[in-house]
Amino acid sequence: MQLTALPALDDNYIWHLAAEDGRWLVVDPGQAEPVLAFAGAAGPPEAILLTHHHADHVAGVDALRARWPGVPVHGPADPRIAGLVDHPLGDGDRVEAGPWRFAVLGVPGHTASHVAFHGEGLLFCGDTLFSLGCGRLFEGTPREMLGAMDRLCALPPATRVCCGHEYTLANAAFARVVDPDNAALRRRQEEAIAMRHAARPTVPSSLAQELACNPFLRIDAPAVRAAVAAREPGVEGDRVEAFAALRRWKDGFRA
DSSP, X not given: OEEEEEEETTTEEEEEEEOTTSOEEEEOOSOSHHHHHHHTTOOOOSOEEOSXXXXXXXXXXXXXXXXXXXXXXXXXXXXXXXXXXXXXXXXXXXXXXXXXXXXXXXXOSSSTTOEEEEXXXXXXXXXXXXXXXXXXXXXXXXXXXXXXXXXXXXXXXXXXXXXXXXXXXXXXXXXXXXXXXXXXHHHHHHHHHHHXXXXXXXXXXXXXXXXXXXXXXXXXXXXXXXXXXXXXXXXXXXXXXXXXXXXXXXXXXXX
C-alpha cells in the first residue's frame, strides 16, 4: 500500500492511496490537475472520498468524473454537495472501495456534516484534525469539536493522521506558546522544519505523536489548562469552555 500526499492549491493535500495491484483511490480532490498528473495512464480510481463540502476539498470531482465516468463518490449527506456525492454517508456507515474498508466517523465542528474515514491504519480527517492543531469552527460548536477530538483520541495510537492542509509549522508556533515545556512538541517542531526545508510534507503524522504534542488533543493536560486559564481566567473548571478559549486564542494568534 502506497500513500501519497499530492500538493494542491496554496496549502492543501489531496490523498492518493494505491494498492500493490495498481488499484487506487483519492481523498478530497480540491483540484483535478494534481490527481490527473499523478495518475498518468492509470485506470479509474476505485472511489473518491470527500470529508466535507468546502470547495478546496471537492472542486476537482467533476473533472475527475469526466475523465473516469461512473467512479463512485462517497461523502457526507449534505445538500450542498448532493450533486457530487452518489453515496451519501453519516456516522456509523462503512465504505468498501477496492481492497480497502473504512469506518465513517461523524466529526462535526469545522462544518456541520464533516466526516472522517478510518481504516487500514489511516485516518482521513479533512479539516477536523491537523498536525498540532484543529480546524476552525465555521459551523459547529466547541462542544461538537471537542467531542470529535475525544473520538479521534480513542483510535489506535499508531493510526496515521492524513489531514487536508500543510499547517504544521504555523500550528507548532502556537502550540509552543501554549505548551513551551513539552519536549515532544519541541522535537516535532524541529522535525517539521527539517521536512519543509527538504520540500517534504509534514504529514501524515501519527495519532500517538498528536496525543503527545497537539494542544487541542491535550485540553486536559495541566500545562495546557494553566496556559488557557492564564489567558482567560475562569475557564479552567470546564473542559468545553477551556477548549473554546484555546480555539479563540488560536484564531487570533499571530506568530
